[in-house]
Amino acid sequence: MKAKGALPGSDWSPFHITEGVPPERADVVIVGGGVIGWSIAYWLKKKEKSRDSIRVVVVEKDLTYSKASTVLSVGGIRQQYSMPENIHLSLFSANFLRLINEHLGVVNQPPIDIQFNPSGYLFLASDEGAAVLEENVQIQRMEGVLVSLLSPAQLRKKYPWLNTDGVALASYGLQNEGWFDPWTLLNAFRNKALSMGVYQSCGEVTSFDLDTKELLTHEGELMDFSRIKNVNVQMTDSTESTTVECAIVVNAAGAWSSSVAEMAGIGTGLPDSLLAIRLPVEPKKRYVYVWHCPDGPGLECPMLIDTTGAYFRREGVGGNYLGGLSPTEEEEPDIRDLEVDHEFFQDKVWPKLAHRVPHFESLKVRSSWAGYYDYNTFDQSPVIGLHPLVDNLFFATGFSGHGLQQSPAVGQAIAELILDGQFMTINLDTFSFKRIMRGKKAVERNII
Ligand SMILES: Cc1cc2nc3c(=O)[nH]c(=O)nc-3n(C[C@H](O)[C@H](O)[C@H](O)COP(=O)(O)OP(=O)(O)OC[C@H]3O[C@@H](n4cnc5c(N)ncnc54)[C@H](O)[C@@H]3O)c2cc1C
Structure with missing residues (x-):
């Protein structure tokens, strides 16, 4: 049967x-x-x-x-x-x-x-970080990764919305x-x-x-x-x-x-x-903020990792983005709950984002969440x-x-x-x- x-x-x-x-x-x-x-x-x-x-x-x-x-x-x-x-x-x-x-x-x-x-990740490096970024790119290329190095002038041409102050070099995944x-x-x-x-x-x-x-x-x-x-x-x-x-x-x-x-x-x-x-291995709480900015970067927006460690990417279309920043050791939040600290965005994340993308001066946070890194x-x-x-x-x-x-x-x-x-x-x-x-x-x- x-x-x-x-x-x-x-x-x-x-x-x-x-x-x-x-x-x-x-x-x-x-x-x-x-x-x-x-x-x-x-x-x-x-x-x-x-x-x-x-x-x-x-x-x-x-x-x-x-x-x-x-x-x-x-x-x-x-x-x-x-x-x-x-x-x-x-x-x-x-x-x-x-x-x-x-x-x-x-x-x-x-x-x-x-x-x-x-969409490629765009890693930005300051003067101090440029040599390490270049070394990393050499390793990546040896391992078969297609990645390009961009100067500040090339960055401004490719991403007119980007402020390149403090950026010496960038790498972009192709x-x-x-x-x-x-x-x-x-x-x-x-x-x-x-x-x-x-x-x-x-x-x-x-x-x-x-x-x-x-x-x-x-x-x-x-x-x-x-x-x-x-x-x-x-x-x-x-x-x-x-x-x-x-x-x-x-x-x-x-x-x-x-x-x-x-x-x-x-x-x-x-x-x-x-x-x-x-x-x-310990839980470490990390916040993710979602914001709206109708004049922000368009469809060509990469996953951008700033010299400061702040990151953002496009979230769908229509001027929505998400991003965050890992806190310093002293700033590590309480892990007993998954509450979001909105002041952390206001005081630590937003200034860095607005410096890098001046249009983000006028962003409006729409939602947020927190999750745990399984952090070694x-x-x-x-x-x-x-x-x-x-x-x-x-x-x-x-x-x-x-x-x-x-x-x-x-x-x-x-x-x-x-x-x-x-x-x-x-x-x-x-x-x-x-x-x-x-x-x-x-x-x-x-x-x-
Ligand atoms: C905000 C944030 C952003 C991230 N962004 C990225 C990213 O962009 N790209 C990327 O690759 N990774 C990212 N990560 C990391 C990624 O999410 C994790 O590394 C990955 O999901 C780990 O998967 P996991 O299955 O080990 O853990 P989990 O998804 O946490 O699964 C572990 C499971 O174990 C269960 N469990 C625990 N103890 C027990 C028990 N005693 N008995 C039975 N079940 C148990 C839990 O309930 C849980 O469901 C991010 C993480 C966070 C928090």
Whole structure:
């Protein structure tokens, strides 16, 4: 007899879509159903050798995604980085997004439109920043990025609305840069992964059951090495909790990933000598303001990154823009809520914008929101890979302001680590957890 849903005259049948309570056993449990978690789930199924050979569960505590970074991001993708690894991650993602329907399209469902707006990032550098910008461009070109360098005179010709005071040099991306709808990408990964048989569980991972052994390290020290046996999940819509026995756990909990790491004993309670194995990822609140300015830059408006760090881009058409600025360390806002500080715009952001684009003197703020960066306080770069002391816990977190655009490539990288035992497509050893233990920073100079 044919399975329910099978096509007439064919042996093919659709995958069973699961929801709710997780199964009792799984091969991989992914904690966090943001864009990173669902990308990993998709790639694990995509790479499995035979259908249904890997059981993957994604546990997400808030299916409304009210605080998830993914849906509160500004959706940008760029190639202009200083680290070749970041360039390759984004290059891979740009190609993936171009062919998104081939990768993530689902039979009988409408085609995916991520509303991609092709537009270069325009990085402006002052006298002090010009040499670094030029070095970055050299690295980008060596890695295959099409990017141009512009003098202030060229900038004034290309963008007559721009005030070039204090600008010595600029770089502009000619390909593979722009912005898209983050929610659509998240849903596309999720939808596809579900159609491939990934289990979705709506609940909060509250603890792990660990097997811990004291072993001798290569350096001759005795240390605790652990393995997660079970993941305990508090279901969202009931008082019940459930336990999933599993082989591998992935921490893709974004700004909350340190609390998940602590459940595996990586955090509080560690002696001072082992503090370096804590996950140094914290939520940092970032504001996004949307304003209207009928005389502002037109359709040719790039994603502009000012010498001061303030940024803006066009938001649709009709004179709407969005932008913001990362606060200094002293200005870091309280993270207990996602309230927006309007004075921050008034005092810190607007003066910088109005200096760079005089038409912005008369802008009117229309709306705003805040979201959390999953911010790595050690070096602002992601943590990708296995934990050295918990041998079945993988990390994909700490992306700060560029996790959305890197999600297609990062999902594949984690799936390779799990299924092939090593990176096969892009070598991301630089972002391993071990670098934190060794105190070796992976410094990206082009952070926004
Ligand atoms: C204002 C702003 C602008 C940004 N702009 C850009 C941009 O232009 N381009 C770009 O590439 N990136 C940008 N980013 C960064 C990007 O949004 C993030 O790096 C990326 O979305 C991280 O995805 P994630 O899946 O790791 O995290 P999230 O989307 O936060 O997902 C993590 C999920 O884990 C869940 N979770 C946490 N703990 C648990 C638990 N114990 N149990 C179950 N579930 C749990 C959470 O509910 C959450 O849904 C921006 C971020 C912000 C805040």
